[in-house]
Amino acid sequence: MPVLSSPDTANRFRERWLDQAAGSGSAPLDDSLTSLHWLQNFSILSADPERLAGTGPEYPSSQHHLLLRRLGFPRTGTDSPSSPPAGDTAAAAGMPRYPGSPATSGSQTTAAPPPRFSPLPAPGFPVQAGPQVEVDYRSNPKVKPPYSYASLICMAMQASKQPKVTLSTIYSWITDNFCYYRHAEPSWQNSIRHNLSLNKCFKKVPRQKDEPGKGGFWQIDPQYADMFVNGIFKRRRMSANHYGGSAAARQSKLVEGFPSSCPHQAGAKRKQLSSTDCSKLMRSTESPLLTMEANKADILKGDFDLGSVFDDVLGGGCSTFEDLDLNTALSSLGCEVEASMNGRHHAAGLGRWCGSVDVTHYPSCSYLDLSTASMDSTVGVSQPLQRPQLEQDQLLQGQHQLQQLDESATLFGEQPADAALQPWEEIKEEPQVIPLTLDPGFGLYEGFFTEMQQWERVESYL
DNA sequence: AGATGTTTAGCCGCGC
DNA sequence: GCGCGGCTAAACATCT
Numbered sequence: 001m002p003v004l005s006s007p008d009t010a011n012r013f014r015e016r017w018l019d020q021a022a023g024s025g026s027a028p029l030d031d032s033l034t035s036l037h038w039l040q041n042f043s044i045l046s047a048d049p050e051r052l053a054g055t056g057p058e059y060p061s062s063q064h065h066l067l068l069r070r071l072g073f074p075r076t077g078t079d080s081p082s083s084p085p086a087g088d089t090a091a092a093a094g095m096p097r098y099p100g101s102p103a104t105s106g107s108q109t110t111a112a113p114p115p116r117f118s119p120l121p122a123p124g125f126p127v128q129a130g131p132q133v134e135v136d137y138r139s140n141p142k143v144k145p146p147y148s149y150a151s152l153i154c155m156a157m158q159a160s161k162q163p164k165v166t167l168s169t170i171y172s173w174i175t176d177n178f179c180y181y182r183h184a185e186p187s188w189q190n191s192i193r194h195n196l197s198l199n200k201c202f203k204k205v206p207r208q209k210d211e212p213g214k215g216g217f218w219q220i221d222p223q224y225a226d227m228f229v230n231g232i233f234k235r236r237r238m239s240a241n242h243y244g245g246s247a248a249a250r251q252s253k254l255v256e257g258f259p260s261s262c263p264h265q266a267g268a269k270r271k272q273l274s275s276t277d278c279s280k281l282m283r284s285t286e287s288p289l290l291t292m293e294a295n296k297a298d299i300l301k302g303d304f305d306l307g308s309v310f311d312d313v314l315g316g317g318c319s320t321f322e323d324l325d326l327n328t329a330l331s332s333l334g335c336e337v338e339a340s341m342n343g344r345h346h347a348a349g350l351g352r353w354c355g356s357v358d359v360t361h362y363p364s365c366s367y368l369d370l371s372t373a374s375m376d377s378t379v380g381v382s383q384p385l386q387r388p389q390l391e392q393d394q395l396l397q398g399q400h401q402l403q404q405l406d407e408s409a410t411l412f413g414e415q416p417a418d419a420a421l422q423p424w425e426e427i428k429e430e431p432q433v434i435p436l437t438l439d440p441g442f443g444l445y446e447g448f449f450t451e452m453q454q455w456e457r458v459e460s461y462l
Numbered sequence: 463a464g465a466t467g468t469t470t471a472g473c474c475g476c477g478c
Numbered sequence: 479g480c481g482c483g484g485c486t487a488a489a490c491a492t493c494t
Contacts, residue, residue, distance in 0.1 A: 148484060167466065191485065197468050204467080214494050215466045 141183040149188075149195040152178070153202060157220055164205045164217035167193065200224060 137145045147155070156173035157165050165173075171189055175182045196202045201224035205217040 150484085187486065190487075193465095193467060194469090194486085195484090212494095214464090
């Protein structure tokens with residue numbers, strides 16, 4: 001993670017951040033740098049359930065890929081499905097599946113580069129000389145996207161402007177954006193369902209009696225929103241010495257904070273608690289409110305205390321911003337900015353995974369969802385926006401923030417070259433993400449947004 | 463019947 | 479080696 005090392009920077013941050021907190025206006029905008037027109041062409045728009053009937057416009061695959069990458073969808077090695085894909089697989093095609101997992105089938109030896117969004121190889125993956133080949137997952141049916149199902153679900157949810165999505169919406173978004181799944185055996189859908197059910201990060205929202213349709217809705221449980229960093233599901237173990245404290249202690253906290261660490265979900269599921277016991281245990285404490293209350297103490301105690309972090313940083317206790325992964329924080333906060341233009345709500349995906357420093361670096365990205373509904377929607381409450389001026393202002397604000405993030409991305413891009421050699425270092429930091437104490441009903445987008453915006457602006461004040 | 467949701471089982475790769 | 483995370487597969491239940 002790029003760092004800000006100068007105390008001056010911290011002071012600048014404090015000055016600007018505090019100024020903003022005091023109500024000072026925003027800086028003039030430069031539309032040329034903040035145009036979001038490209039977003040409107042992003043195929044993620046098709047995630048809009050109303051457009052998922054398969055009649056949506058098709059965008060050139062190259063454009064899709066470019067946009068997808070511009071959105072910052074990172075290729076994540078650790079989230080790459082580790083099992084042979086279903087259907088016509090990359091493995092079957094003899095294509096090494098990323099990362100570092102050579103094709104398991106040697107029957108066909110078609111040489112192909114590993115699927116990747118970024119030209120950087122993953123650790124353990126042999127560096128290949130020559131031109132970097134990128135894979136367009138939208139049009140290439142042979143390469144399985146290197147995203148875990150949880151990540152795919154998260155993407156679909158994020159891409160949707162809805163605070164809750166149906167299973168079919170998730171299916172549609174995935175098939176719409178990843179050609180592989182259009183041709184794959186439908187077993188992947190089973191895996192999606194399995195993931196939704198088993199993964200505590202996803203919460204089912206029962207369909208109202210008067211709501212037509214089948215099945216319920218799904219959303220990311222705000223309690224676990226921080227598990228999705230850069231839109232990618234992160235539940236990897238932390239490095240032993242990443243924090244100042246003991247890894248064991250943090251692991252303990254992680255377990256406390258994330259029931260997903262229950263042996264049933266974890267690998268020990270068959271060795272410690274029986275799945276039934278665990279399931280019961282988990283469900284007995286499943287209420288986000290309960291668990292939130294239970295976790296609140298720890299969270300407030302400073303598992304990641306923003307105030308103390310700033311105190312450290314601003315007070316010089318922290319010589320650098322290394323310990324403050326702003327992008328992680330931002331993404332943990334699920335940065336959302338309302339942005340609809342001319343009273344017209346743009347469809348899903350009016351947002352971006354921002355903070356892409358450089359395609360040659362594995363960027364630390366934050367998803368800036370500019371969809372209006374996300375912020376204004378609460379579960380079961382649809383609140384049409386009729387605040388054109390506010391929307392304009394917020395759009396401008398969002399654009400401004402994007403601009404600032406881009407600028408800060410440039411700033412962050414001035415990292416040592418060797419930073420690119422360890423692109424996965426950020427992943428090790430993922431447990432550092434902030435445990436959210438949010439309204440479990442996606443009220444987070446309302447109640448939390450005020451705080452979130454300030455976090456979102458953190459970089460803009462540097 | 464088909465879609466959706468839950469649960470169980472087992473395999474694999476990776477990190478510690 | 480062990481634990482964990484991710485995946486596939488399958489059985490089963492429930493709902494539309």
